[in-house]
Amino acid sequence: GENVEQHPSTLSVQEGDSAVIKCTYSDSASNYFPWYKQELGKGPQLIIDIRSNVGEKKDQRIAVTLNKTAKHFSLHITETQPEDSAVYFCAAILTGGGNKLTFGTGTQLKVEL
C-alpha cells in the first residue's frame, strides 16, 4: 500500500518568513495530493490540493509543488502569520482506487511574533 513520509515534524518560523513542508510517497500510481491544516480540537481542513497532471498550484500565500519523477511534493507558505500556526498533514491517494487517503505524520508549525 501507499506510504507517505513527511518532514519536518516541527517547524518554527518568525512571522513574515516562509515555511516549507516536504512529503514523499511510495506508490507511483497515486494521482491526488491534498494538504490539510488541523487546529487544536478541530478536524483537518483542506487548504490546497494538487493532481498528478499539474506541477504547481498556488492560492494566495499557499503553494504546492509536485515532482512525480522523484515522488515528492511540498507545501510552501509565504508571509506567515500567527494564525498559520497549526499541524499540517500531507496525504496521497489513487482516486478511483477506493479513494483511500494515506496521511503523513504531520508537521507542527509555529509562527512566532
Added chain:
Amino acid sequence: EAGVAQSPRYKIIEKRQSVAFWCNPISGHATLYWYQQILGQGPKLLIQFQNNGVVDDSQLPKDRFSAERLKGVDSTLKIQPAKLEDSAVYLCASSLDGWDTQYFGPGTRLTVL
C-alpha cells in the same frame, strides 16, 4: 453549506465499556469515511462507505469495532468492548463520491481509562 457533523465531541469511558459515535455527512455526499487519529499521528482510515455499502474496512478491528450507514446518510461507529489503546480522536469525513475531495468533521475525542 453545512459541514460534517459529529457527536459527541468528547467521551470518557472505562475499559471494557461500550461507546458509539454518530456522524452526519454533508448533504448529498455519497461517500462516508471513519478515521482514527491517535495523538501525534495522522488519521488512519477505519472504514469507507459508498451510500450504505462498505467499500473498504480492511483496517477496522472487527472483533470490537462495528459501523453502519443504514439509509445511506448518517453513520454510527461502535466500539465494544473498549481497550485503553482505543483512546484517540475519531474523525468522520465525507465526499461527493469516491473520486472527490474529503471533508472532515470536528471529531470525537475518546478517552478510555
